[in-house]
Amino acid sequence: MTHYVLPAPVQPALPVEGSTALFPVRRVFCVGRNYAAHRREMGGDERDRPFFFQKPADALVPPGLPVPYPSLTKNLHHEIELVAALGADGADVSPDEALAMVWGYAAGVDLTRRDLQNAAKDKGQPWEAGKAFDASAPIGLIRPVDRSGHPKGGIRLSVNGEVRQEAQLSDMIWSVAEVIAQASRLWRLEAGDLIFTGTPEGVGPLNPGDQVEGEIEDVGRVSFHIA
Template identity: 45%
Template structure:
């Protein structure tokens, strides 16, 4: 029996609608610039014909459930929200054909990719990794998981509000790389595993929040989330 110097971290998990069991979370993948209008507002338009999708990751220890209050993070003055549909993998796969992508879908959730935008942009300009801007503590928010085995979502409203004022509003039909394409492409790089979460990208309208703000959002047919921004530590 293995013993440790201190207690290992608890298994990260999410509640599942209609079930008493929780879903153990494996890895957190994020698709970058997957809505044209958002890519444009970030100053990096996407040409799908000439480019492939690109991804970044966050530690699963950055995961926090919807409804939480999180502190305004350190070392930033420009903390941004990004509302996203979260795809939940339920079956292992590697080099998955697009036609079989649906077989690997367990369900969906709603999520926030919270970002220290000032740090991200500095890193981008200097050609450095985005980790300090993206992989921050309590910076990956996720709702309960909604089981939808085999269902491929190709449309549905996605919306976010701050203090009741709508900031982001678009439709899943505007994804540059759709659900099947994301699964097939990401599985060329990684052996996808049950519990992998794929944040599929955010629409235009990203912007800053401050201590005391409340973020709410929803994806049609999936569900809603909320996040409260507390005082800085």
């Protein structure tokens, strides 16, 4: 039996639709600027390739829990995203092989301390303070791919009943298969990894007391309250 000098961290895990079993999370990858309209609203060139950053696995907020308004920001933004949950390992895979690695999908929100992110950009510094903070990744139930198939429909987010973001998954610059393939050239992907695949235009601020509702067709919902 292994003994540790400190209590071992709890394994981050997410609930699965229609099951009492949990999905264990290894790493959380995120794709930046993967919708042309969002790339334009953030001041980017839509010809550029999307890029990757990460959040810690313990930044995930499972369904039903409130999200505390984070410290040191006055400009917290919402970004709804399709999340691919991987159930197989792979390195340097092709787009044709990539979808076979997907175990399921979920609706997630990449919360961003936009003022801290922009300050880091201006100084050429990393984005961790703006993207990888505690409770920065609310997420819904994971729906197994054998139930959902590979989704192709709409994605939307509302705040207090007002629609803020609405698009089609087909508006992605890189498809889910292409995102997984590209990530697998940078890292060896493994079962338990999550990939947030980018957000459509309409990102905007959240305040304490706001109720956020997101939905992706054939995938499910994400819902949370900003405390």
